[in-house]
Amino acid sequence: MRPVIGIPCYEARRADNQRPLYGNNISYVRAVERAGGLPLLIPPLQDADALVGLADRLDGLLLSGGGDLAPAHYGESPRPECGVPEVERDVTELALARHALLAKLPVLGICRGHQVLNVALGGTLYQDISTALPEARRHDCHDRARDYRAHSIEIEPGSRLAAMLGTRQHAVNSLHHQALHRLGEGVRVLARAEDGIIEAIEVRGHPFALAVQFHPEELAPADEPSQRLFSAFVRACQR
Ligand code: MN
Numbered sequence: 001m002r003p004v005i006g007i008p009c010y011e012a013r014r015a016d017n018q019r020p021l022y023g024n025n026i027s028y029v030r031a032v033e034r035a036g037g038l039p040l041l042i043p044p045l046q047d048a049d050a051l052v053g054l055a056d057r058l059d060g061l062l063l064s065g066g067g068d069l070a071p072a073h074y075g076e077s078p079r080p081e082c083g084v085p086e087v088e089r090d091v092t093e094l095a096l097a098r099h100a101l102l103a104k105l106p107v108l109g110i111c112r113g114h115q116v117l118n119v120a121l122g123g124t125l126y127q128d129i130s131t132a133l134p135e136a137r138r139h140d141c142h143d144r145a146r147d148y149r150a151h152s153i154e155i156e157p158g159s160r161l162a163a164m165l166g167t168r169q170h171a172v173n174s175l176h177h178q179a180l181h182r183l184g185e186g187v188r189v190l191a192r193a194e195d196g197i198i199e200a201i202e203v204r205g206h207p208f209a210l211a212v213q214f215h216p217e218e219l220a221p222a223d224e225p226s227q228r229l230f231s232a233f234v235r236a237c238q239r
Contacts, residue, residue, distance in 0.1 A: 003237035004061030005037040008093050009044065010066050010086060027146075027217040028064050028110070031185030034220070035230035037237060045086035048095045055099045060106040060208075061114025063093055065215060068077050068178055074124040081128035081177070101209060106236040108187065108229075109211030111176055114201065117211045121184025129179050129197065136195045139213075140177040146218040150174035153191040153199040153214070161190045161200050161208065164232045165225040172199065174215035177215065208236035 005027065009022040015218040022043040032039040045051050050126065055061070072076045072083035073094060078085075093113075097120035100107040109117040115125050129139055140152045149171040155162045162168055170191075180198040183189070190210070191200035203209035210233070216226035 002036055002038045003234060004040050004057070005032050005060040005062050005234065005237060006040050006042045006055070006096070007032070007064060008042045008089065008096060009060045010089050010132075011044070011202040011206065015078075024064055025217070027215075028062060029148040031217040031220045031227065031230045032062060034128065034227060037122075037230075037234040042092070042096070044092040046088065046091075047137055048091070051092060051095045052099050055096055055103070055105065058105060060108070060233065061096055061100045062233075063097060063107065063109040063116050063211070065111030065113065065175065067112065069112070069125065070129070071116060071125070074119050076124065076127070078129070079127045081131055084100060101203065101206060104207055106208035106233060107206075107210075108208075110217065111213060111215060114211035114213050115178060115180065117203070117209065118180050118184045118187055118201065121187055123180060123184030123187060124182040126179045126181045128177055130177065130182075133179075133195075133197075137193065138194070138196055139174045139179070139197060141174050146173060146175065146215060146223070148173055149219075151193050153193055154202070155191045156189070159190045159231075160202065160232075161212075164228050166228070167225065168199040172212075173218055174213075175215055176213055207239070208233065 030176045068083035199213045219226035
């Protein structure tokens, strides 16, 4: 049986009449589908108990990219550079992430999802890399194509990520202006950019809780190593 992979949605507006919608990028859906999983889009819900019931029926959870988490979730007040929070989405994703961590449900975090996983474990974020770490390189390459390889990452040798990508150095896209700061409980760094920015993590003692700051879903159609990340995730969801 193909494992069901939940992908939480965000709120958007229809271009023609501004009617509100819940959705997510097609690239995540396709990457999971190509890997043999059954993607299931999850809307933000207001009832956290209902969310746990839903999470119990999933075989895996994919936390996608998106806007900035409200800094209140990691005990900070928002700085001017921080984006406008999406309250429902924050609550939904943090509840699902905490449930996946407790229930040992496989979870793959991408970009915002990488940050959600760290915050769910009590970690914090740099609200804006360019103001907090002026020496860092540019990671916010939203003016380039989404598959533009902005920088390389150095991967922890012998790690699960090194096995998936089949390399210790990997050129990645970079579409983020925030980054992990203090690590959450049990979080282990798997990869960093040349400037030290954390680009991948996993959670100790969990069968599969892995997250990356880059966007493998945008590279995967033309890049086998990126697609292998989804294949490994879907395999973990089959157990
Ligand atoms: Mn980056």
